[in-house]
């Protein structure tokens with residue numbers, strides 16, 4: 001059976017990818033399935049650079065095909081903060097603190113429009129790569145709504161659906177999300193990428 005490693009420790013992302021790859025009959029592992037995974041420093045200056053850093057780290061470590069996802073939230077009125085710093089906006093991977101900081105930062109701003117961005121890098125040990133991205137526009141609410149999803153989902157309102165991402169089911173989120181869009185682009189070219 002084909003196996004791919006997702007270069008992530010994020011359980012929320014892993015859940016979303018596991019479902020997509022299952023449909024393709026591909027076995028998915030994440031860094032949480034291994035002892036002592038490498039500590040990966042996201043030192044890039046863009047989502048694409050960080051995704052490539054994560055993919056390379058895992059391919060060099062395990063020598064099997066890898067998928068890395070670097071993603072984040074760009075809030076327009078505050079110079080696209082937190083952007084590539086989304087996971088460490090208020091400290092290290094503390095979703096509650098990150099959301100609180102964002103709300104504080106946005107207080108008094110009229111324009112609360114934002115874009116979720118995902119960049120995906122697929123990389124094989126022979127260096128063959130596939131890079132795609134996906135975006136979703138929405139608005140940052142003043143109070144959280146919903147309990148599904150992860151990260152900033154309870155604050156991210158999608159006007160056309162009259163719901164936050166955290167009020168949607170996994171399938172509903174996947175159908176419109178930055179990650180779902182990027183993943184569908186990836187899947188279109190996946191078989192060709194997997195060959196040789």
Ligand SMILES: O=c1nc[nH]c2c1ncn2[C@H]1C[C@H](O)[C@@H](COP(=O)(O)OP(=O)(O)OP(=O)(O)O)O1
Nearest residue numbers: 007008009010069070071072086087150151152153
């Ligand atoms: O659909 C999403 N719904 C809500 N929040 C999201 C989403 N997608 C990304 N985000 C937030 C979570 C984290 O604060 C940052 C990603 O940071 P990012 O470095 O790509 O992921 P991470 O550090 O959580 O896991 P890892 O690097 O091991 O893949 O953006």
Ligand SMILES: [Mg+2]
Nearest residue numbers: 010042070087
């Ligand atoms: Mg990260």
